[in-house]
Amino acid sequence: MFEIITPLFLSLIVGGVFVGIVFGAIPGMTATMAVAVSLPLTYSLGLENGLALLLGLYVGGISGGLVPAILLGIPGTPSSITTTFDGVPMAQRGEGEAALRIGIVSSLVGGLISLLILWLFAPTLADFAIRFSYVEKFLIIFFALSVMAALSSDMLLGIFSGVLGVFVSLVGVYDISDGGNGELRLVPPGTEYWLDGGFALLPVLIGLFGLAAILEEAERGVPSAASSDEIAIGKSSSFSFSVFRGQTLNLIRSSGIGTFVGILPGVGGSAASIISYTNAKTFSKHPERFGKGEPAGIMASEAGNNGLTGGALVPLLSLGIPGDSTTALLIGAFTLQGIQVGPLFIGNNPTTWNAMIFAMLIANLVMFAMMYFAIRYFALVVTVPKHILFPVILMMCVIGAYTINYGIMFDVWTLLIFGVFGWLAVKLRLEIAPFIIGFILGPSAEVYFVKSLESFGTLSIFFTKSWIAVVLWILIAGSIAGSIAMSRKKAGQVADPS
Amino acid sequence: MNITIDFETSHLVFPTVIGVILAILGLAILVRDRRRIAAAGSYWRETLGWMDKKRFFGTLVLTLIYFSLMVPVGNFWPNTGYGFLFCSVPFVFLSGLLFMHDWTLRGIIPLAIVAVVGPTFVWWLFTYPLFLTLP
C-alpha cells in the first residue's frame, strides 16, 4: 500500500485541509461546497489522489467551522451551532484563544476516534445501522429534539421556539426524494413560486446567526470600538491542557456519539453535535455552567462533529449509501473513476480503502497542526474594525446563500427574511438555538414519523418495534427528566437566593 | 391505536400535529405571560426610543436595495457575476460608511480599498478557480 503514498498524495491532503479550513471558517461557505467545487478536479487526479484531496477538504471544512462559531458567534457550518453556545461566552470573557485551542484539540480527538472506529468496525457497524428502520430513526431525531428543552433558558418559550422551527421547516413541498408525495403545504397563496422548495438550511442559518447579529449591532449604533475590545483574545488568555482533566469520558462519549449518528443514513450531521452536547450537559457535574462558557461544552460539540467524519464514511463504504451531504459527493468521485461503492467495496479495493484511512489520519493531524498554530492569525479577524468587518461578512453571507444551491436568488432573500426574524425573535424572547435545531431536524422528523405510521399503521410501533426503540425511549425520558430537574433547580435558586 | 395514513394526504399529517402542538404551546405562553404581552406596546416604544434608527433602518434599506439590484444588474452581462461585483462594491462601501462613526480620510481610505478589493477578489475566486455561478 505504500506505493500510493507519494509526495503528490501528501501535498493534496495538506492543500485540501488548508482550503477546507478556509471554507469552513468563512461564514456561509461549507465543507460540502469545498468538496463540490473540487470534485471535477479528481477526474484528472486519479482515484487515490482525488480522494486524498476530497478527504482533506472534508476534514478541514468540518473543523474550520469552529473558528467563526467561537470568534463571531456565526457557525461556519451547521454542525458547529452547538460550539457557539459556550464558545461565544468564553470569547466574550477574553478566553477566545483558549476556546479555539479546546475546540481544535477536541476536533482532533473526535476525528481520530471516529477514524479508528471506521477502520476497525466499518462493515459490522453498517450491519447494525440497517437495523434502524423509520421507527428507530424517528426516535433518534426525537431524542435530538428533546434537547431543545435543555438548551433553553425559559423552557416553555424554548420548546415553543423549537416547535416553531420544525413548523417553518415543513413549508413547501413534502419532498418526493425524501419519500413524500410532492404536495405543497403551509404555503400562503401567491407565494408558491418562491416557496415551493421551502427555506434552505444554510441561508436560514446565516440569516439567524449572521445578519441578525449585525442588525442587533446596528440597532445599538455599532459601538465604534474594534471588536477586539469585547472579544479579547490576546496572549494574556490562559490555556493549558489541564482543562481536559476529567474530560476523557466526555471526549470519548462525544466522539462515539458523533461517529454513530454519522453512520445512520438520513439522520444528518447536525444531530451529531447536538446529541453529544446535551449528553455532556446531562452527565456533567455542573450542567448549569453550560451555555455560559463551559469548556466541556465546546469539547462535546467539536468532538461530536468531527466524530461525524469517520462515521459518515461507514455507510458510504460498506453500503454505498452516504451518511451526510458531503459524503454524498464522494460517491461522485468513485463513479467518475468507474469504481462501485457497495458492500463489497472494502474487500475488492483494499488499496483504496487503506489509502482513504491513511489520508484521513494525515488530514486530521495536518488539520490539528495548521489550526493550532494559526490561532494567532484567526484572532486577527477580531481586530478588524466593525465598519469593515460587518459589510464583508454580509457580502460573504450573500455569496454563501447564493452559491449553496448553485444559484437560487430566493436563498438570498431567505437570508434577509431570517436575519430580520432572528432580530425580532430576540425581542420576543424566542430562542434561536432551539429554533434552528427544530428547523434542521424537522424534515427528517416528518418523514420518519409519517413513514413509520404509513408502514406499520399503529402508534404503538414506536414502543414495540425493537429493543433499540426501548433504549432510545429510556434516553429520551432521561433527557426530558434532566431538563425538568434542572429548570426546577433554577427556579428554586431564584426563589431562594441563599 | 391503529392509524391509516393515505399517501395522497400524508403531506398534511405532520404539519397538523406540529400545528396543534404549536397552538397549545402558544396558548400556554399567552396565559402565562399575559402581563408581559399586554405591555408589549410600551416595550416597543421604548425599544424604538433608544435604538439607533439611522443605522438599523439604514442597514435594512441598503440590504434591500443590494439584494434587489443584483439580479437586474447581472442580467446585462448574463452568467458573468458582474451583478454581484458591481452591487457589492457600493454596498460594502456605503454600509461601511453607515457603520463608521467619524468620517475621516484615515477611516475611509481603508474602507474604500476593502470595498473594491474584497468583492473583486471574491468575484474572481468564485468565477474562476471555484467556477460557481454568481448573479
Add this chain to the structure above:
Amino acid sequence: MTITRRYLLAAASAAAMLAQPMMAAAQDLPRNIRLVIGSTSTGGDTYQNSAIVADALSEKLGVNIKVDAVGATEAFKALDRDSRGTTMMMFHDQSYLGNLYGVTGYDNPFENYTVGPTVAINPGNAYLVPKDSPYQSMEDILAAAESGERVRVAIQPGGVSEIGFSAMKNAARLRSPGSEENIVAVNTGSQSDKNQAMWDDLADVINGSIQANEQFTQLPEDDQKAMRFVWVTARPETLEQAPAEGMGDTTRDQLLQYAAPNSSVPVNEEGENFTFDKEFFFLFNQETPQEFIDAVDTALAEIYEEGTIQERQKAAFFIPNYLPTEEAQQHLQDKRSTYEEVISEISGDAS
C-alpha cells in the same frame, strides 16, 4: 461629506468605464452559458453526464459552460426566465414523466419548452428482490399477483422510479384484469430508503439500479442484505452497447438475462415488451434563438463524430446516444405517448 461624494462619483464613473468594453465584446453566441440540471446532487448521474457533455461542448464552442445542480423545479424556473440562450437545461425522462404523473412543478416539456438533442442513456434502471425471495422472474411476480398474492414494490413515486412499476401493473391487468390491484406501491425516497424497505420486510420488490445495487447481488444468500435482479428495464439494444464486462461481477450477458425479451413485462395485447431507458437530453426556453440551438446541435454532431466523448461516457457506465434535435423530439414524443397510455390504462388504481 464632500470628500465622500467625490469619491462616490469617481467610483461610479470608473465602474461605468470598466463596463463599456465588456458590453461591446458581447457576440452572437453567449460567452457564458449556464447549464442547469434537474437534480440537486453533484454526485449523481445527471450531473456526471452533464459535466462530460458541458466539457466537450465548451471546448468545441469556445465558451464557458457552468453546470448548476439546482434541481428540477428551479431549473425549469431558470429556463423560463431566460430566452437569450444563456441558460440551457439538461435532464432526463423525468421531465415528462413528472408531468404525466402530475407532480407539482412539472409542465409538459414538449409544450412549454423546446426539447433538444439527446446525449446519453443511463441503462441502469432495475428491479430487485431479496436473494431468498420466491420470485425468480417477472413471470413469477405477475403469476403471484394473478393468484391473489400481494406484491409490495418500493419506488419513489412520480417519475422514473414509478414507470416500471406502472408497467408491472399494466402487465398484470393484461394477464388477468383485476390482478393489478395486488401489485401495490410502497412509496419511499432515496435508494437507501428503498434498500431499507426491503431489509425491514416492508417491500417484496424494490426499484434500484445496476450501478448502486450490483454489489448487493454478489453477497451470499445468508447475508440479510443480499439481493437479486429480477428485471432490468433497458432495451436489449441499449444493453448490447454496454461494456462486455458489465458492471462489477455481473457481465453484460448476465444483465441481458434480466432484460426484455428474457424477462418479459408485456405492454399491450400484442405481447410487445415494456422497456425503459433513462435518456438525457437538452431543454431550451421556447424563445431561444434557433441559431443557438443549431450551433449546439452542430457542435454535438462534431463531438460525437470525433468519438472521444463516447469513451468518457462508457467509462462512467453511460451509453452514448446522440440524436439531433429533430430526431430526439420525435423519439421522445413517441416514448412519452407509450408511457402515457400505460399510465392511463392503470389510472384510477395507481397510487
